[in-house]
Amino acid sequence: MTKKRQQLLFLCLVNPELSSKTIAWALYDGASGADSQMETGDSAVPPYGSVLEAMRDGWRVIQAPQLPYFVHGHENETGHLPWEYLLEREVEVNG
C-alpha cells in the first residue's frame, strides 16, 4: 500500500526576493528513517540555489517571512536569519 509523507525544506536567502541566493538550508524528511536526516555540517552546497529554483522542482512554498518593522533604537540589531522560506513536498512511501 502506498502512503504519502511530508518533506520540509527551510531555505534562507540573501534577501526576501525569491530568486535571491540561498545562504542556509535544512531538510526534514518525513519519508526517511530516523538516521537519514540532513545533519549539521554535512553539506557545503545548498540543494537549491534559490526558492524559485526549488519551486521549479516541485516544492511548494507554505510560509514566507514577514517583512520586519524596524523599531527605532534597535534597527541595526541582528539575530536569526530573516529571509527564511518554508517549503514542502509530499512523497510516496511503501508500507
Place this chain on the structure above:
Amino acid sequence: MARTAMEHLLDARQMARFCSDGLIVLEELVPQELNEAVYRDELTVHPQGYEFWNSSEAIRKVFDLPQVNGVIESLVGRNYVYDHSYLHTVQPKNSKSQNWHVDSGVMNPNPHHFDIQAFYFAHDTPIEMGPTLVLPGSHLRRACYWSISRYKNFEGQRHLAAKAGTIAFMHQDIWHCAQPNKTDRTRFVFKIRLNAAEQQRNLFRTDGYDDPEVIEILKTQYPWYGSDWQKEYFQRLEFWRFLAGNDSIMKKR
C-alpha cells in the same frame, strides 16, 4: 597576579580577527610533549567530564603556559574567574551530529562584555574525526541556546580541523556544534570557560589598531550575512571601538 609579558599578548591584527570572527585559532600554541601528556591522561585518567581539570596535572600545565595566558589576558584581562571546564568526547564511529547552539540559555545583555571559551585539541583532529563546527561572525547576533537548532548548514560554516597543540579561543555567543566521528578513535576536546571580571578595553597590544590592514580584517564579509552585512559591519566597528579603547574609529559624523 603578575602581568603577562607583552610579547605574549595578542596584537591588533589578531584581535581584529577575533572581533570579526568571534574566535581566534592559534596553532602550535602548546608544545608536543605536553600535548602527548594530556592525550595520555584523556585516555586513562578518571574522573573526566567536569573533573578532568582536577584529574590531570598536564591540562593545568597547558593553561599555565605564558603564551596561553597571554591570549587569555588579551581577551578577558588578568582578573578573570574560572567558570567551568569539560572534557568533551565523541565516540568512534558516531554518525550523529549535534544541533547548532549557543552555550547559554541566558541572553548575554551586552556582547561587548563576553566570556571566552577555549577549545584545546591535544591530538590531531582531522575533519573525519569530527572537530567542532563553528559559524564565524555569528557572535554579535541575538540568539539563545537552542533557538538556532532548526538550521543545518550555512554557507561559510567552518570545521575546526586542527593539529595537536591548537587552541581556539571563542566569544561566548558564537554559534557552534559537535560533529560526527567517522574514525575508530575517540575524539577529545577540552573546553574551559572563563568569565571576564573587568572592562575588556585596551587589554591587547593596541598599536596599529587603525592600520589599513586591520581595517581590512574588520571588513571581512561572510556569505551567510546576506542583506545583513552592513548591520554586521556597523556592530563590529562598535565592538572594535570598545576593544581598542577609541570611540571614534571610522565613525561617521
